[in-house]
Amino acid sequence: MKCQITNICPLAIVTHTALSSSLVRRKTMSKIQVSARMKIRDNMLEGFKQQANECIKQVKEKDSGTLQYDWFLNEHKNMCEIRETYENSEALLAHVTNLREPLRVLFEKYATDHTVTIYGEPSAELLKNAKARGVDITIYSFLEGI
Numbered sequence: 001m002k003c004q005i006t007n008i009c010p011l012a013i014v015t016h017t018a019l020s021s022s023l024v025r026r027k028t029m030s031k032i033q034v035s036a037r038m039k040i041r042d043n044m045l046e047g048f049k050q051q052a053n054e055c056i057k058q059v060k061e062k063d064s065g066t067l068q069y070d071w072f073l074n075e076h077k078n079m080c081e082i083r084e085t086y087e088n089s090e091a092l093l094a095h096v097t098n099l100r101e102p103l104r105v106l107f108e109k110y111a112t113d114h115t116v117t118i119y120g121e122p123s124a125e126l127l128k129n130a131k132a133r134g135v136d137i138t139i140y141s142f143l144e145g146i
Helices: 010-027 045-062 089-098 100-110 124-132
Strands: 032-040 066-073 079-086 111-119 136-140
Touching: 032 089, 045 066, 045 089, 045 100, 079 089, 089 100, 089 124, 100 111
Parallel strands: 111 136
Antiparallel strands: 032 079, 032 111, 066 079
């Protein structure tokens, strides 16, 4: 599409509108991103992996607002980090409810030293829930991005 200086270019208006909407959305980020870290108990790697598979299975079956749920092991296979993204705080609360039993087993038998970093603006209810469960949380509020 070719635009002349004397005419308004429809593509330019659409692009400008889309960029403006994107900037407005990014300043008020509703998605919640999480990085959960844990230490794998000595000699428990295989059981840990099986329990991780169970957690992932439960997420696929029960969670509707989970956008990302990826598990990573460090090079020594003694630490795990889970990268998670949720539509909003309510989706993360639903996830916690859905995985209550598999996560209980994970931390009772296979993992320890659990820490959570939240990126975004968690709701008061989400923070209250985390505090009640004794989860060690660090929160980073959104500043700016693309």
